[in-house]
Amino acid sequence: MDSSGYIPKNQDRFLAELCEFMSFASVSAQEKHQNDVRACANWLADHLKNMGLTVEIIKTQGNPIIKASMGKGLRKIVIYGHYDVQPPEPLELWQSKPFEPEIRDGYLYGRGASDDKGQLFAHVKAVETLIKQGIKPDYEIIFVIEGEEECNGESLEKWLVGAGAELKPEAVFISDCSMYNEATPAITYGLRGICALEIGIFSASRDLHSGCFGGAVANPAIVLSRMLAHCVTQDGRIMIPGFYEDVVPLTDQERETFAALKHDDQKFAAGLGLVRPFGEACYTTLERLWARPTFEINGLWSGYSGPGNKTIIPSSAQAKITMRLVPNQDPEKIFEFTSKHLQEICPDTVRLEIKGPTGLAPGVLIDTNCSAVQTTQSALKAAFGNEAVLIREGGSIPVVASFAQQWQCPVVLMGLGLAADSIHAPNERFKMDNFLKGIDASTILLSSL
Amino acid sequence: MDSSGYIPKNQDRFLAELCEFMSFASVSAQEKHQNDVRACANWLADHLKNMGLTVEIIKTQGNPIIKASMGKGLRKIVIYGHYDVQPPEPLELWQSKPFEPEIRDGYLYGRGASDDKGQLFAHVKAVETLIKQGIKPDYEIIFVIEGEEECNGESLEKWLVGAGAELKPEAVFISDCSMYNEATPAITYGLRGICALEIGIFSASRDLHSGCFGGAVANPAIVLSRMLAHCVTQDGRIMIPGFYEDVVPLTDQERETFAALKHDDQKFAAGLGLVRPFGEACYTTLERLWARPTFEINGLWSGYSGPGNKTIIPSSAQAKITMRLVPNQDPEKIFEFTSKHLQEICPDTVRLEIKGPTGLAPGVLIDTNCSAVQTTQSALKAAFGNEAVLIREGGSIPVVASFAQQWQCPVVLMGLGLAADSIHAPNERFKMDNFLKGIDASTILLSSL
Numbered sequence: 001m002d003s004s005g006y007i008p009k010n011q012d013r014f015l016a017e018l019c020e021f022m023s024f025a026s027v028s029a030q031e032k033h034q035n036d037v038r039a040c041a042n043w044l045a046d047h048l049k050n051m052g053l054t055v056e057i058i059k060t061q062g063n064p065i066i067k068a069s070m071g072k073g074l075r076k077i078v079i080y081g082h083y084d085v086q087p088p089e090p091l092e093l094w095q096s097k098p099f100e101p102e103i104r105d106g107y108l109y110g111r112g113a114s115d116d117k118g119q120l121f122a123h124v125k126a127v128e129t130l131i132k133q134g135i136k137p138d139y140e141i142i143f144v145i146e147g148e149e150e151c152n153g154e155s156l157e158k159w160l161v162g163a164g165a166e167l168k169p170e171a172v173f174i175s176d177c178s179m180y181n182e183a184t185p186a187i188t189y190g191l192r193g194i195c196a197l198e199i200g201i202f203s204a205s206r207d208l209h210s211g212c213f214g215g216a217v218a219n220p221a222i223v224l225s226r227m228l229a230h231c232v233t234q235d236g237r238i239m240i241p242g243f244y245e246d247v248v249p250l251t252d253q254e255r256e257t258f259a260a261l262k263h264d265d266q267k268f269a270a271g272l273g274l275v276r277p278f279g280e281a282c283y284t285t286l287e288r289l290w291a292r293p294t295f296e297i298n299g300l301w302s303g304y305s306g307p308g309n310k311t312i313i314p315s316s317a318q319a320k321i322t323m324r325l326v327p328n329q330d331p332e333k334i335f336e337f338t339s340k341h342l343q344e345i346c347p348d349t350v351r352l353e354i355k356g357p358t359g360l361a362p363g364v365l366i367d368t369n370c371s372a373v374q375t376t377q378s379a380l381k382a383a384f385g386n387e388a389v390l391i392r393e394g395g396s397i398p399v400v401a402s403f404a405q406q407w408q409c410p411v412v413l414m415g416l417g418l419a420a421d422s423i424h425a426p427n428e429r430f431k432m433d434n435f436l437k438g439i440d441a442s443t444i445l446l447s448s449l
Numbered sequence: 450m451d452s453s454g455y456i457p458k459n460q461d462r463f464l465a466e467l468c469e470f471m472s473f474a475s476v477s478a479q480e481k482h483q484n485d486v487r488a489c490a491n492w493l494a495d496h497l498k499n500m501g502l503t504v505e506i507i508k509t510q511g512n513p514i515i516k517a518s519m520g521k522g523l524r525k526i527v528i529y530g531h532y533d534v535q536p537p538e539p540l541e542l543w544q545s546k547p548f549e550p551e552i553r554d555g556y557l558y559g560r561g562a563s564d565d566k567g568q569l570f571a572h573v574k575a576v577e578t579l580i581k582q583g584i585k586p587d588y589e590i591i592f593v594i595e596g597e598e599e600c601n602g603e604s605l606e607k608w609l610v611g612a613g614a615e616l617k618p619e620a621v622f623i624s625d626c627s628m629y630n631e632a633t634p635a636i637t638y639g640l641r642g643i644c645a646l647e648i649g650i651f652s653a654s655r656d657l658h659s660g661c662f663g664g665a666v667a668n669p670a671i672v673l674s675r676m677l678a679h680c681v682t683q684d685g686r687i688m689i690p691g692f693y694e695d696v697v698p699l700t701d702q703e704r705e706t707f708a709a710l711k712h713d714d715q716k717f718a719a720g721l722g723l724v725r726p727f728g729e730a731c732y733t734t735l736e737r738l739w740a741r742p743t744f745e746i747n748g749l750w751s752g753y754s755g756p757g758n759k760t761i762i763p764s765s766a767q768a769k770i771t772m773r774l775v776p777n778q779d780p781e782k783i784f785e786f787t788s789k790h791l792q793e794i795c796p797d798t799v800r801l802e803i804k805g806p807t808g809l810a811p812g813v814l815i816d817t818n819c820s821a822v823q824t825t826q827s828a829l830k831a832a833f834g835n836e837a838v839l840i841r842e843g844g845s846i847p848v849v850a851s852f853a854q855q856w857q858c859p860v861v862l863m864g865l866g867l868a869a870d871s872i873h874a875p876n877e878r879f880k881m882d883n884f885l886k887g888i889d890a891s892t893i894l895l896s897s898l
Contacts, residue, residue: 029757087759093655151757178661192660196758205722206542207874210745211641211844212627214773215685215737216717218727221746221768222681229678232671234796236664268665273654278667278798288664296659297670298761303748304769308478308600309645309808310536311771312747312873319670320753322760324663347683349727359758395660424761425656 006129007439014439015108015432017047018121019101021083022110028063028084028151037063037147040083044145051128053143058163060155063147070127071140076169077449078142080399081120081176082149085112086424093426107429114421118430119175119438120145122416126442135447142169146399149176152359153398160399160406171372172403173445175438177415180261180389182431185380185441187373188413190290190392191400193325193363195334197356199224199342200318203349207303207312218349220317221302228319230345231338232295236280236288238323242337243293248328250291258286261389271420290392294324324394327363335360361398364411372410375449380414383441388414414441455578456888463888464557464881466496467570468550470532471559477512477533477600486512486596489532493594500577502592507612509604512596519576520589525618526898527591529848530569530625531598534561535873542875556878563870567879568624568887569594571865575891584896591618595848598625601808602847609848609855620821621852622894624887626864629710629838631880634829634890636822637862639739639841640849642774642812644783646805648673648791649767652798656752656761667798669766670751677768679794680787681744685729685737687772689783689790692742697777699740707735710838720869739841743773773843776812784809810847813860821859824898829863832890837863863890 007014024040027033041057041064048068049055058065063084088098088111096102101110108118127141144164146156156164180186201220208217232238263286269277279288298321303314323338325331335357346352366373368390380388393415403411416438422428456463473489476482490506490513497517498504507514512533537547537560545551550559557567576590593613595605605613629635650669657666681687712735718726728737747770752763772787774780784806795801815822817839829837842862852860865887871877 029755029759031756087753087755087757089753089755089759090656194660194760196760203723206871206876208721209844209873210743210747210771211643211773212842212868212872213721213738214743214745214771214843215741216726216728216734217721217723219745221749222677222744223683225674225677225746225749226683228671228674234672234675272657272662272666274652274666275798275800277665279665285665289662292664294659294663295671296663296668296760296762297674297751297766298659298759299752299754299763300670300674300766301750301754302746304536304538305748305750305767306478306536306538307480308536309769309771310478310538310747310873311643311645311745313745314747314749317746317749318754320758322659322663322758324660349724351724393661394663395658419661422655423661424658424759427655 006133007436011436014125018108018118018435021117021121022101022112023099025099026084026147027087028148029087037084041066041147044083048124048143052131058159060159062155065156065159066143066145068143069140071137074138074140076140076142076167078144078167078169078172079123080172080174081123081145082116082147083145084147084150085117086115086150090426095427103432106432108432109427109429111428113428113430114417115423115428116149116176118435119416122175122435122438123442125439126446129439129443130446137446137449139449141446142167156399157402160402165406168407169409171409172407172411174397174400174411174413175416176397177393177395177413178417178419179415180391182418184386185384185388186391186415187376187388188393188415189366189368189390190327191364192394192396193329193331193361194322194359194396194398195325195331195357196322196359197335197338197354198318198320198358200316200353200355202316202351202353204313204315207315210311210313213313217313218347219313220350221314223347223350224302224317224319227342227345228297231341236278236294238293238295240337240341243334246329247293247326250287255287258284258290261286289394291326293326293329296322298322322359324396325363327365329363331360331362361396362401364401364404366404366411370410372412376412376414376445379441379445379448382444383437455582456885460885463574467557467567467884470566470570471550471561472548474548475533475596476536477597478536486533490515490596493532497573497592501580507608509608511604514605514608515592515594517592518589520586523587523589525589525591525616527593527616527618527621528572529621529623530572530594531565531596532594533596533599534566535564535599539875544876552881555881557881558876558878560877562877562879563866564872564877565598565625567884568865571624571884571887572891574888575895578888578892579895586895586898588898590895591616605848606851609851614855617856618858620858621856621860623846623849623860623862624865625846626842626844626862627866627868628864629840631867633835634833634837635840635864636825636837637842637864638815638817638839639776640813641843641845642778642780642810643771643808643845643847644774644780644806645771645808646784646787646803647767647769647807649765649802649804651765651800651802653762653764656764659760659762662762666762667796668762669799670763672796672799673751673766673768676791676794677746680790685727685743687742687744689786691786692783695778696742696775699736704736707733707739710735738843740775742775742778745771747771771808773845774812776814778812780809780811810845811850813850813853815853815860819859821861825861825863825894828890828894828897831893832886
């Protein structure tokens with residue numbers, strides 16, 4: 001498609017622009033970065049305007065949504081992405097600074113490199129390529145880019161049932177996930193849902209000397225540990241009553257499809273530095289990752305974590321929990337089951353506080369029998385050189401279910417990232433080759449829809 | 450004793466001097482406060498020198514020990530104390546700054562107020578009172594004041610078996626504990642020992658996205674929670690094999706003595722803001738606090754604890770643990786039992802690291818049939834107006850066992866603090882009345898031994 005060589009000719013500028021985009025600390029979960037989030041939205045809006053798109057900055061009660069389009073009046077397609085990023089902590093584990101992007105060995109490092117600034121920007125630069133090459137698709141391309149994907153996504157959800165409801169595109173394209181592996185592009189047709197909450201256990205009104213008071217005061221860190229131990233077994237089976245009641249078993253067909261991908265468990269474990277793979281008995285690694293629910297502690301804190309000893313009974317202990325859900329599990333119901341279970345197993349020597357749900361999204365399965373998916377498969381093959389496989393993913397993109405439900409159209413997830421991109425972790429990165437091939441794939445897709 | 454009224458006449462200056470002593474952030478567990486620890490030692494040495502004592506600053510591999518004496522050549526008694534303090538964190542919970550002492554409602558607030566600067570300084574000012582009143586005891590008074598009580602106490606232990614071995618006093622007096630209650634002075638004849646360690650659980654080599662990897666990677670925070678849940682039951686009974694094998698059961702006599710103190714459980718719980726008292730079945734609160742061993746989590750940390758969600762599987766989870774031991778339990782043996790148990794219950798999906806022991810001390814029981822104890826009881830009664838009861842305490846003062854063993858003499862613990870002093874916690878305080886009555890009690894004691 002890129003016969004004029006526009007992409008290779010401009011690739012240095014594309015990368016420099018992406019670095020500028022990534023230099024905003026647009027951490028939506030952290031109050032202190034509110035101004036950075038705004039500045040990032042404004043930069044992106046200006047960038048799209050300068051490219052020749054009609055841009056609207058949609059004000060919300062949270063972070064603005066950017067809507068940018070070309071081809072008004074034609075039938076519509078939407079490209080979705082998000083300009084906010086995960087918190088960068090723990091900072092000391094970054095090799096280069098999270099908001100000062102650095103290129104090392106063919107990778108671009110920095111927070112948001114892969115999730116989602118880099119993947120989104122591939123589509124932005126594809127649209128620029130179309131414009132500069134004078135290609136005019138016979139449909140309207142509409143970017144919908146939000147700034148709350150990493151916190152709660154509330155503003156987009158509200159917009160979607162409000163002003164956005166009438167948009168009704170014929171398809172939505174999203175790059176906010178991964179290829180199957182470095183050589184194999186993929187379309188993700190299934191996502192897990194999520195239910196997030198926080199647990200707080202409160203004992204004495206202040207930290208107490210563990211010698212003077214130990215033995216006669218409930219230790220909230222012990223209470224919390226014991227409660228968490230009663231939520232999930234050693235191999236990851238969830239002990240919350242009712243949790244599995246709506247889980248649809250994997251079909252034989254799906255198990256065969258997953259097995260055909262020949263996942264290399266040993267390589268997977270070695271790549272992550274694991275002693276050995278882990279998970280529920282009677283399921284393969286791909287099944288555990290893509291089609292089984294989980295219970296995870298994302299954060300746990302109580303008492304003193306500095307150097308040396310501090311001999312206290314902490315006054316409180318807290319945990320951040322997320323559960324990944326599979327299609328057909330109702331996140332609200334799971335939150336109720338979990339709350340009830342926690343209340344039942346909490347001893348009467350402490351106070352229990354449940355904060356949440358701090359995030360809720362159902363799992364999604366997308367029908368792959370449609371031209372949007374098939375055209376995307378061809379575009380990915382043309383750009384990356386290999387067949388694009390159909391896969392599921394363990395992560396949650398809450399908005400996918402909302403798009404599908406609201407607009408009743410295919411939502412095509414064309415991942416440009418890699419599993420090793422360290423998203424949500426220190427040293428997040430994006431393979432530069434994937435960025436450039438991604439621009440190519442998107443250019444092909446948008447010209448051939 | 451204080452017939453000249455020297456103490457009330459000088460009390461404002463005594464308090465001002467104590468405030469100056471407390472203004473040093475002599476936190477021995479934290480590297481960053483090393484200079485503050487030194488400065489505090491030098492201030493105290495100068496202060497004792499200016500009072501007329503012969504002062505020696507004993508250099509060690511850690512923090513200096515201050516030895517200050519008067520009456521050389523006579524038979525000896527030792528007054529022990531420590532000039533180092535606990536870390537002040539969490540800072541945001543202090544009403545006034547930890548190292549800017551403040552007087553409110555008859556209490557002096559600040560880190561070290563009660564543990565141990567205030568209690569030690571009562572003896573210092575008692576010695577000044579003796580000197581200024583021209584009283585010359587017929588024995589040498591030797592202060593031995595260390596700066597590592599709140600970290601590891603190593604330097605004093607080394608000195609005690611080295612240069613200090615020959616000192617051989619007839620008795621050691623220590624104020625680093627509490628009265629039985631506000632009205633009732635006490636001599637503590639029993640202390641619990643301690644065994645401290647840290648546990649680290651390591652899974653993937655970096656934090657992982659809980660969606661992309663959840664279900665196939667062991668979550669170290671869950672592993673740690675489950676392991677801790679297998680160390681102690683809901684009511685505080687320790688599950689480590691062998692843990693109780695050397696515990697000597699309480700005698701009927703001791704249980705009666707404890708019961709006679711008529712501990713008010715409801716008041717105890719209400720004063721600490723507890724929902725209800727806690728502890729091992731079949732034991733009273735005083736028995737649980739003074740004569741039963743415990744397993745406590747002092748700190749627990751893993752993953753993300755900031756605002757909002759961060760959907761990760763943390764790469765590690767850690768805990769700081771202290772166990773309080775009773776006399777006859779061997780701390781080394783307990784550390785071995787605990788390490789073995791942790792290794793046995795740790796699943797093979799993660800790496801376990803045990804750091805420690807980071808603190809070890811045996812429990813202590815002191816024979817109360819000696820004149821040092823009886824004279825102290827009389828002095829406390831004279832100063833505080835009420836009979837001094839014989840009690841045990843749940844805390845550990847590792848050096849007590851070492852003094853008793855090395856010098857084969859009585860070690861008399863005359864607590865001037867109160868249980869509500871918030872030692873090791875935010876808003877530590879010392880009742881000013883206890884400081885002044887403590888000076889009086891020490892003056893009486895030192896004149897009548």
